Amino acid sequence: MFPARVLAIAPPALVILALSGCSSWGCTDTTAERGRAGVRVQVVDTDGQPLGVTAAVVGWSLEPHPQVPSEGDQVHFRFRFDGADEYSDPAVDACAVDKERVTLGCQTVSSSQAFGPADDPLTGNEWLAVEHPEQVDGVLLIPNDQSYDRRTCEADIKDGGGRHPPEPPSRGDQL
Template identity: 70%
Template sequence: MFPARIRAGAALAPVLLALSGCSSWGCADTTAERGEAGVSVRVENTYGQRSGVSAEVVDWGLRPHPQLPSEGDQVHFTYRFDGADEYSGPAVDACAVDEKRVALGCRTVHASAARARPDGALTGDDWLTVEHPGQVAAVLLIPNDRSYDRPTCDQDVKDGGGTHPPAPAGTGDQL
């Protein structure tokens, strides 16, 4: 009925649409599981595979922030990345937690914001604002790399999708 060329072209049309990104049939989003928080962690990519980078809370304490001393004590902590690239290294969430490992305040720390040391490590320090500083029992790191989160299918059907880091840790999360 139709010449062979037309039948062959019709069969290729869906394949060409999918390859050109004109189809949303292949776009799917998944979210990685949150890794186990600790004082020292091995950084994991979105697939749960260790990246060869470790992160550690070296020290922490309560003291007034130098730019906001009237707000009282806040959590000051020092961190270290080993095996990270100082220009495009990973980022992990750091959280001040109480005795039950409930997050009192969190923020993301980036290896690229740290300073290079002669031993190859990257070290930095930061502050966590918490409502009740006296309840802080530790500062923990969550191993999931937060340095890159690709677009979701809703944001970009053509280039989005894939596995995304878990939602950032926040106040009240059980770690």
């Protein structure tokens, strides 16, 4: 049994710890489920709610990157964000995939990277280096917004926690 002195002090000490934010009882991390990838997607927040922004792959090709042509073909793709404004900067994962929709390489692109030519200022372009460019059958976007990822409970027990975007896909993941 515990001495009476410990029992008398324990409840107030627990209340002080809980009120000070030192308690991990209220901090939980969850990860959003990855949405279905497509050439054109409605960008969604961590709760799966549409943000009113559409992201689309406008085109892609295999060609040497102009700055490193000796590395051979890379995936050069163009993308477009419709509905984003200067105050938001939604971002989605773009993945080169094979015929089975298996990822060969991915990277995150954001609407702030879309500053295309004057005739289409909502477009941007990026390069993806993949190990076997001859296997690329397309470029898909994953609809989950990657622009905001709050701190985790592990990193910040007091202010962390909540819903986080899904982990970015790894090479070999099927979309």
